Amino acid sequence: MAAWCARWLPASADASASPTTVAVAYSAGADSTALLLAAQQRWPGRVQALHVHHGLQAAADGFEALAVSFCELHGIGLQVRRVQAAHAPRQSPEDAARDVRYTTLADMAQQAGASAVLLGQHADDQAETLLLALSRGAGLPGLAAMPDRFQRHGVVFGRPLLGLPSRALRDWLETAGHAFVDDPTNTDLRYTRNRIRAILMPAWETCFPGFRPLLARSAGHAAQAQVLLDDLALIDLAQTGMPPAIQGLQLLSRERQANALRHWLRCSAGVAASAAQLDELLDQIADCRTRGHRIRIKVASGFVTREGGRLAFARLTGTSPI
Template identity: 70%
Template sequence: MARWCERCAARPLKVAVAYSAGADSTALLLAARQRWPDQLVALHVHHGLQAAADGFESHARRFCALHGIELRMEHVQAAHEPGQSPEDAARLARYAALARLAVDAGADCVLLGQHADDQAETLLLALSRGAGLPGLASMPERFERAGMCFGRPLLDVPASVLRSWLLSEGHAFVDDPSNTDTRFTRNRIRAVLMPAWEACFPGFRPMLARSARHAAQAQRLLDELAALDLAQTGVPPQIARLQALSRDRQTNALRHWLRSSAGVAAATAQLDELLDQIEACTTRGHRIHLKVGTGHVEREGGRLRYTPAL
C-alpha cells in the first residue's frame, strides 16, 4: 500500500476506504489507519439488495466507533435496468456513491479492498468469455471514475493472508452470504475453478496477476499505436486513410476510436464485418452501415461516423 500511495497520492489531504464490513475491506481499513491515523475516512454503501445489508451497516458503525475512524454512509437503489445484470447495476451505483461520499469528505482518493484472489477470478472470467486484452488486463491498480481517483493497493495480497491476519489479531468482520451463491458466475469460479487451479499449480495467484499486468502493458502500447494511426486518419477516421493501414491496425484504430469517442466496445464479429465493408468501399456511392453497440457506424462522405441510438 505504501508503494501505491507514493505513486498515486503521495501527500493526500484525506484518504477514503470503501468499507463493506467484510474481511478484505476491514484489513484495508486497519492498514490505512496505521498509515494515516488522522487523515482517514471509511465509506459504507448500503445497496438494499439483501436482508443482511442492515447488519453490515450496524457492524460498520460499531467497528468504526471502536477504532475512532470517521464513517460516512449512503443508501442507494441498485435495481438493474432491462438488459443490465444485477452485478453491473450494483457496481455502478456503488462507485457513484463512493465518489459522492469521498468528495463530501474532502478525500483525494478512494482505496478498494480487491485482492489477488479477486484479480485471479477476474482473469479466469475474462478467459471464459474469450475477452481481448482489455478484459485480460483485469482490474487496474488505479483508475478514475465520477471525477474521483480509485486505487487497489492489495492486488498482490492473497485473501487467505488478509483473513488470517484479521483472525490472529482478533478483529471482527462480516461474511456476505451472497459470496457463496453459485448462481453467480464469479462465485462458481471461486468455489470450483480456484481450488482446482490451486491443486494443479500451487501459488498460482501471483502468476495470473503477472499475466494481467502483461496484458495491461500490451493494451497501453496498442492504445499508443491507435492514437498515432488516428492522428493520420483523422477523427472521425477518413476511409481512404484507414484502407492504407494493415487490417490489424485498422482493427486497433477502430476499437480505440469507438471506445474513446462513443464509449462503445465493438464485438469481434462486428469489427470483422466493418472491416469488410471498409475494404469494399472503393466507389463514391458505396454505403457503410453497421450496428455497433446501441448505435450504428455509417459512411458520411469520405469519413466514418458513429450515430448513437436515439
C-alpha cells in the same frame, strides 16, 4: 499490512504534513476491513470510510450496522449512502451494482475532499477476473484484469492489495479479533464469478500450487501490451482524424484498422464492438470505395455509420452521432 497502502499513494499524498483525506471503500467485509485498518494505521486521523448500501438484500442493513459500530470503535470517520442498484433489461446485476457503486463512491469522496479512494480487491480477485475474462474469450483489455490504479468520475481509485491473497487478509483480522461480515451472495453459484471461486480456483490450486502471482504476471504482460496498442492507435488516429476518415483507415493493415477502431469506440463512445461486429465493420470499410456506399452496423448501444467520408457512432437513444 499498512506498507501495502503506503506503496500505492504518490509521495505528495503520503506526506505527513499533508491534510489530504484518504477514502476507503468499506463494505464491512473481510477485505475492505483489512484495508481500512491498514490505512488507518498508516494515516491516522486522515481516513474516511465510505459505505454504500445497495439495497439488494436483507443482510445489507446488518452490513451497515457493523460498519457504523466498527468505525465508532476505531475512531474512523464514516459516510453511508443508500442507493438503488436495480439492473436494467439485458444488464447483469453485478454490472449494475458496480456502476452505481463507483458513481456513489466518487461523489462521496469528492464531498469528503479525498485525494483517492482505496479498494480492497486482492490477489484472489485478480485471478478470478483473469479466469472470467478467459472464459469469455476477452481481448487484451480483459486479460489485463484489474489495474492497480485508474480514474473514474473525476476521482482516482487504487487497489493496493492486489499482491496479497485473501487468506492473508483474513488471517490478520482473525488473529487480531476484528469483526467483519461474509456476504451470503458470495456463495450463490448462479453467479459466474462465484462458480470460478468455489470450483475452478480450488482445482487450479491443486494442479498449480501458488498460481495466483503467475496469473497476475500474465495480466501485467497483457496490460503492458495494451498500452503499446493504445499508443499505436493514437498514432494512427492522428493520421485518420477523429472520428476516423474511411480513406485513412484503408491505408492501414486490417489489424491496425481494428486496433484504431477499438480505441476510437472505447474513448469516444465508451463502447466495445464484439469480434463479429468488428469483422463486419472492417469488411464494410474495405468495400467502401464509392460515395453511395452505406455503412450501418450495430455496436453495443448504437450504430457505427458513415457520415460523408468519416465514420460516426450514433446511440439508439437518438442522440447525435459521435
